[in-house]
Amino acid sequence: MADDGRMSNTTGDGTRAVRAGLPEPVAHEPTMPGPVFAAHYHLPGEPAGPYTYGRENNPTWTGLEAAIGELExxxxxTETVVFPSGMGAISAVLLSQARTGDAVVLPDDGYQALPLVRERLETYGVEVRTAPTAGDAQLDVxxxxxxxxxxxxxxPGLDVCDIRRLAAAAHDRGALVAVDNTLATPLGQRPLELGADFSVASGTKALTGHGDVLLGYVTCRDPELAAAVRLWRKTAGAILGPMEAWxxxxxxxxxxxxxxxQAATALALAEALRxxxxxxGLRHPGLPDDPAHRMAKAQMRGGRFGxxxxFTLPDKDRAERFLxxxxLVDDAxxxxxxxxxxxxxxxxxxxxVPEGFIRFSVGVEDTADLVADVLAALDEAARG
Known part of the structure; x- marks a missing residue:
């Protein structure tokens, strides 16, 4: 442990995930405190101290934010700010930074809701440029x-770009850099260490992993950038519930x-689908012949390719029969x-994407069972 109570940067990923954000042990207290439900706090005198009003902060957020920062x-x-959804986190970064007359660059093959943000930005007089993820094409705009x-x-296309290269180029031009780290997770990729100013993710996905929590977060190294994101949260009232944080x-x-x-089984499934x-159109960054593999292997950590x-099946009907x-797989x-x-x-x-395009998310079922289920479903779909 470091002098400030944080784990050292050589601590293993599993150990860090188990211990991140926990308080120092107190006799007879829970090892992980329960959720704090509070709209307001005792506040005599001047409004000083970490907790004043429920829209601004909550002890349960504090533990989660510390934990995510230790992973990222x-x-x-670092400073982390949590939100009630990934889109809340995305909106907080873009809308806290972009002003009328500014230009922002988005991927044209990114998350499906990004066009909604683009529409809002353009309504506010922000120029939005787009380019594909593959080939670092965003450099051109x-x-x-x-x-x-x-x-x-x-x-859903699973293309990979060079974060370090793009971040360096952006900073040379005076631009800030945000990376959506949702699919990689902080165990598979650390954008801040590759030069990004913001690491943003929907914690609804792999971070929480059980399909029962909506969550987003933003992690920054620069306190001023974090303060702008936090002010946006306070102003918009986009706050996470304490139960969800816990x-x-x-x-x-x-x-x-x-x-x-999941990464190991996803690779096994991709190999079977070959x-x-x-x-x-089979894509998985872990496949040696995947167009993204070389960059993913250099940039993503520990062979964790997501x-x-x-992949694509011949047509819509075949895809529907397959699903x-x-x-062993939910249509979700x-x-x-x-x-x-x-x-x-x-x-x-x-x-x-084509009508027969399938996005498949691998869970933690036994690898052999899952692969067998997929192959059997493909056979059944082919029979019509």
Missing amino acids: HPGGD LDGAKLLWIETPSN LAHRSLSTLQLRVDR ERPDVT CVVS AALR TSFGGVRSTAERRGRWGGDA
Whole structure:
């Protein structure tokens, strides 16, 4: 342990996930305090102290924010701000930084709700430029921008860009850099250590991992940037409930176990799908011949290439039959949970994907069982 009570930056990922954000032991007290439900606090005299009003702070947030900061940038000084959803976190960064007349750069193949943010930014007089994630193409539209938004691996296409290269180029041009780290998780990728100013994620996905909590967060090294994000949270009232914060912190204890199991099974599933003639467009960054593999191997940590595998079946009907034939997989739209999910992504519109495109999120089921279920469902779908 460091002098300030934090774990050293050489502590293992599993140990860190189990211990992150916990208070110093107090005799006869819980090892992890329960959620604090409070709209206001005793506040005699001047409004000083860490807790004054429930929209501004909460002890349960404090523990979770400390834990996430320890995972995102071990051994470093960070500030984390939690939100009630990933979109709350995304909006807080973009809307706290961009002003009328500014330009921001977004990926054109990123999260499905980014176009909603783009529409809002343009309403406020912010210029929005877009470019694909692959090939570091956002470099071509970076000049004069106030902020660069990176999503790597991208959702749902699973392309990867060079965070360090893009961050250096953006900073040379005077732009801030935010990285959506949702799919990688802080165990698979540490954007702040690669030069980003903001690491942002939907904790709804793999971070909490049980499909029962909506959560978002922003982690920064610069206190002024964190203060701007926190002020946006206070002003908008976009606050996380204490129960959700407690559930999220509790879930971090198994993060390393879940992420490692999911990454290993996702790779095994991708390898099995390579043998299927009815599967095209197979993507997983862990596959040696995947277009993103070289960069992912250099940038992502510990062989953790994520839990998502994407592929395309011949048409919409085949995809629907495949999903209906699965026995161990839920047809649901999130990813990163302990129970495997899959969906035909084109049902939502907005993503530039074929009608038969499947986004598959691997859970923690036994690898052999899950792979067998998928292959059997493909066979059943092919029979019509």
